[in-house]
Amino acid sequence: MEDYGSSDDDYRYSDQEESDCELYENNDQNFELLSSTAQVITEESLLAAQKEDLRRVMDMLSVRQHHARTLLIYHRWDVDHLFEVYVEKGKAYMFSQAGVSVDEYRDSNSLVSASVMCEICMDDIPSDEATRVDCGHCFCNSCWTQHFIVKINEGQSKRIRCMAHKCNSICDEAVVRTLLGRKHPDMAEKYERFLLESYIEDNKRVKWCPSTPHCGNAIRVEGDKLCEVECSCGDQFCFNCLSEAHSPCSCLMWELWEKKCRDESETVNWITVHTKTCPKCHKPVEKNGGCNLVSCICGQAFCWLCGGATGREHTWSSIAGHSCGRYKEQEKTAERAKRDLYRYMHYHNRYKAHTDSFKLESKLKDSIRGRISISEETKSSELSDYSWVHNGLSRLFRSRRVLSYSYAFAFYMFGDELFKEEMSEAEREIKQNLFEDQQQQFESNVEKLSKMLEEPFDTFEYDKVMEIRMQIIDLTTLIDGLCKKMYECIENDLLGSINLGTIHSIAPYRSKGIEKASELQVCWSNKANNTGKSTINSIAPYIDCSTSVVIAVTQHIFYDHVGFLIYKLICLVNIVVC
Amino acid sequence: MIDFSRVQKELVECRKDAAGSGIQVSPKSDNLVNLIGTIPGPTGTPYEGGVFQIEITIPDGYPFEPPKMKFTTKVWHPNISSQSGAICLDILKDQWSPALTLKTALLSVQALLSAPQPDDPQDAVVAQQYLKDYQTFVNTARYWTESFAKTSSRGVEDKVQKFVEMGFPEAQVRSILEAVGGDENLALERLL
Ligand SMILES: [Zn+2]
Ligand SMILES: [Zn+2]
Ligand SMILES: [Zn+2]
Ligand SMILES: [Zn+2]
Ligand SMILES: [Zn+2]
Ligand SMILES: [Zn+2]
Ligand SMILES: [Zn+2]
Numbered sequence: 001m002e003d004y005g006s007s008d009d010d011y012r013y014s015d016q017e018e019s020d021c022e023l024y025e026n027n028d029q030n031f032e033l034l035s036s037t038a039q040v041i042t043e044e045s046l047l048a049a050q051k052e053d054l055r056r057v058m059d060m061l062s063v064r065q066h067h068a069r070t071l072l073i074y075h076r077w078d079v080d081h082l083f084e085v086y087v088e089k090g091k092a093y094m095f096s097q098a099g100v101s102v103d104e105y106r107d108s109n110s111l112v113s114a115s116v117m118c119e120i121c122m123d124d125i126p127s128d129e130a131t132r133v134d135c136g137h138c139f140c141n142s143c144w145t146q147h148f149i150v151k152i153n154e155g156q157s158k159r160i161r162c163m164a165h166k167c168n169s170i171c172d173e174a175v176v177r178t179l180l181g182r183k184h185p186d187m188a189e190k191y192e193r194f195l196l197e198s199y200i201e202d203n204k205r206v207k208w209c210p211s212t213p214h215c216g217n218a219i220r221v222e223g224d225k226l227c228e229v230e231c232s233c234g235d236q237f238c239f240n241c242l243s244e245a246h247s248p249c250s251c252l253m254w255e256l257w258e259k260k261c262r263d264e265s266e267t268v269n270w271i272t273v274h275t276k277t278c279p280k281c282h283k284p285v286e287k288n289g290g291c292n293l294v295s296c297i298c299g300q301a302f303c304w305l306c307g308g309a310t311g312r313e314h315t316w317s318s319i320a321g322h323s324c325g326r327y328k329e330q331e332k333t334a335e336r337a338k339r340d341l342y343r344y345m346h347y348h349n350r351y352k353a354h355t356d357s358f359k360l361e362s363k364l365k366d367s368i369r370g371r372i373s374i375s376e377e378t379k380s381s382e383l384s385d386y387s388w389v390h391n392g393l394s395r396l397f398r399s400r401r402v403l404s405y406s407y408a409f410a411f412y413m414f415g416d417e418l419f420k421e422e423m424s425e426a427e428r429e430i431k432q433n434l435f436e437d438q439q440q441q442f443e444s445n446v447e448k449l450s451k452m453l454e455e456p457f458d459t460f461e462y463d464k465v466m467e468i469r470m471q472i473i474d475l476t477t478l479i480d481g482l483c484k485k486m487y488e489c490i491e492n493d494l495l496g497s498i499n500l501g502t503i504h505s506i507a508p509y510r511s512k513g514i515e516k517a518s519e520l521q522v523c524w525s526n527k528a529n530n531t532g533k534s535t536i537n538s539i540a541p542y543i544d545c546s547t548s549v550v551i552a553v554t555q556h557i558f559y560d561h562v563g564f565l566i567y568k569l570i571c572l573v574n575i576v577v578c
Numbered sequence: 579m580i581d582f583s584r585v586q587k588e589l590v591e592c593r594k595d596a597a598g599s600g601i602q603v604s605p606k607s608d609n610l611v612n613l614i615g616t617i618p619g620p621t622g623t624p625y626e627g628g629v630f631q632i633e634i635t636i637p638d639g640y641p642f643e644p645p646k647m648k649f650t651t652k653v654w655h656p657n658i659s660s661q662s663g664a665i666c667l668d669i670l671k672d673q674w675s676p677a678l679t680l681k682t683a684l685l686s687v688q689a690l691l692s693a694p695q696p697d698d699p700q701d702a703v704v705a706q707q708y709l710k711d712y713q714t715f716v717n718t719a720r721y722w723t724e725s726f727a728k729t730s731s732r733g734v735e736d737k738v739q740k741f742v743e744m745g746f747p748e749a750q751v752r753s754i755l756e757a758v759g760g761d762e763n764l765a766l767e768r769l770l
Binding site for chain 1: 583584587588639641642643669675676677678682
């Protein structure tokens with residue numbers, strides 16, 4: 001946390017949205033050593049990205065590129081897994097399993113006779129119009145070409161098998177390319193693209209950015225795939241489930257929560273089922289007691305079952321002056337549904353409150369920026385340094401997100417839906433207290449920070465500014481620590497004690513916020529150019545882009561972007577005791 | 579883009595050794611898109627003695643795409659629909675190779691008659707029967723062969739005739755006899 005108090009010279013101001021705020025905190029590289037590093041793969045860098053993996057396999061196994069690709073596609077671009085299979089099962093097994101035939105027939109058995117009989121078209125073909133592939137099977141070029149076209153159109157570009165019956169060998173991509181290129185350049189292009197995209201689609205470590213409209217990028221993650229990343233297009237998402245970044249909720253919790261919030265019926269149905277309109281004043285009235293005579297705050301009594309106005313005298317089985325005959329009901333389900341709904345409303349209201357604050361504060365940010373940009377120009381150097389404001393703002397935004405998601409988390413953590421069997425009632429209560437303690441501390445300090453940042457410090461005297469500066473710096477650091485503690489509590493004390501595997505794991509806390517994927521660099525092209533490009537609208541020097549490289553991804557949209565929540569108004573209900 | 583020359587050559591090849599394999603392929607009408615294949619029921623199976631007709635449609639992409647085949651002769655078999663005659667056979671789907679021919683495909687269909695694969699059924703009812711009540715399956719398959727795959731099915735006609743003379747409607751008699759695999763006692767039970 002030393003970053004906030006240190007010299008502010010390292011901080012620079014960027015004009016981007018709040019998600020870029022971590023840019024100010026680039027001097028804490030040693031602060032977090034997280035296992036995952038994300039990289040953006042663009043249309044330009046896709047080729048290079050896969051060349052890297054191809055190269056490793058080619059070097060390791062001394063095979064040619066098309067064999068390396070066949071092996072990698074078969075093993076879903078998991079180089080480590082491929083090497084494991086190689087060590088455990090041997091080369092021969094691995095090759096035949098993936099459909100790789102090493103050049104036994106090539107050259108040695110070259111076509112000697114002037115013509116060959118093609119088994120497919122059943123014609124005699126001059127031998128220079130026939131092609132023998134790695135497995136030794138030889139057919140005429142025109143049959144090969146048609147076979148390739150059919151397979152590509154069937155979407156099988158990545159694994160085009162030899163035409164011979166029961167031959168598992170995958171065709172050499174150079175043969176496919178050459179033969180198609182002669183008369184069908186469009187198909188050759190399509191084939192090329194499928195091969196390239198295989199690197200994204202068949203690869204566990206790489207996923208398309210879920211932005212809509214699609215930015216054309218993919219993200220590659222090294223190490224832990226349970227992480228949150230930001231694409232260079234600005235889209236932030238959970239790499240694991242591809243919805244918006246949602247920690248400290250687990251992916252499953254978030255999926256359930258989103259569905260619940262979207263599901264209008266949850267609330268609306270309850271209200272229609274559990275309230276009735278008063279026959280006199282037409283307000284919705286909730287039945288809150290045991291019997292079916294309800295009375296509205298206006299004084300009117302009516303029968304819950306038929307809605308008809310009645311007198312006030314009643315027993316458990318009848319109401320005076322009324323005999324609709326439906327006077328009986330099952331209490332339990334209604335009571336339970338009501339309790340569940342109120343519980344949901346409790347968490348949802350808080351969840352939404354923080355999301356709303358986030359929106360308001362985003363506006364506040366603009367006005368603060370406006371104010372300080374003026375004083376930056378007019379005041380002395382010490383006063384014109386407002387990096388503490390930027391840091392405070394970015395901490396505020398990050399914390400708001402976490403706070404709002406923490407309510408969705410709590411809804412599931414302490415509810416019956418997921419962990420009913422996992423904790424005893426008493427255990428749950430202890431855990432809930434523990435968590436709420438931390439959440440509240442975190443929350444109250446966030447509110448404090450929010451308030452402080454609203455102060456018109458640009459109009460303050462020097463001493464006052466210095467005072468509020470210190471307070472904000474301290475608070476910012478404190479909040480970071482509290483947030484980190486809350487994550488640790490969730491990971492270790494709450495989720496850690498529940499033995500359900502990794503399904504409820506959450507993306508780790510990052511003090512700097514969601515990791516921005518770095519641009520994959522093209523090694524052999526000029527590196528300087530690339531670095532220059534990345535500084536246009538961001539500073540991000542802590543991103544140490546190192547390795548790799550790449551080609552074109554076309555504009556397929558592969559993922560429907562899960563839209564943001566649809567917020568709902570919870571209707572007001574008059575509760576009347578019978 | 580149908581390669582008619584290849585289909586043509588295949589037909590010639592087939593005709594040459596029809597006597598040996600018993601497998602025939604001939605055009606349905608004057609084009610080479612719709613063909614009729616004929617396979618003899620394999621010996622030692624309930625299909626023995628029957629001759630099965632298969633309707634063949636040559637797709638545009640042939641031989642790079644598999645020919646479409648279905649039985650027009652009714653047949654009782656786990657991998658062949660008793661309703662539509664559709665065949666569940668891998669080489670007619672994703673395991674097709676352009677190096678296969680109509681004749682080799684028909685040979686595979688013939689092999690399927692000898693070796694049903696009830697775990698990958700086309701007709702669930704037949705497959706269930708095959709697994710749970712093998713004897714009834716054999717009887718039914720044999721009766722269907724008698725009824726539908728033989729040019730002269732004297733025995734069947736005699737049975738039908740007998741029941742019709744007893745006063746039962748012919749259509750009902752035929753369908754019940756099919757269902758019980760030609761067992762006269764069972765058929766009578768059901769008719770009554
Ligand atoms: Zn050919
Ligand atoms: Zn081959
Ligand atoms: Zn993107
Ligand atoms: Zn997720
Ligand atoms: Zn009222
Ligand atoms: Zn009533
Ligand atoms: Zn009452």
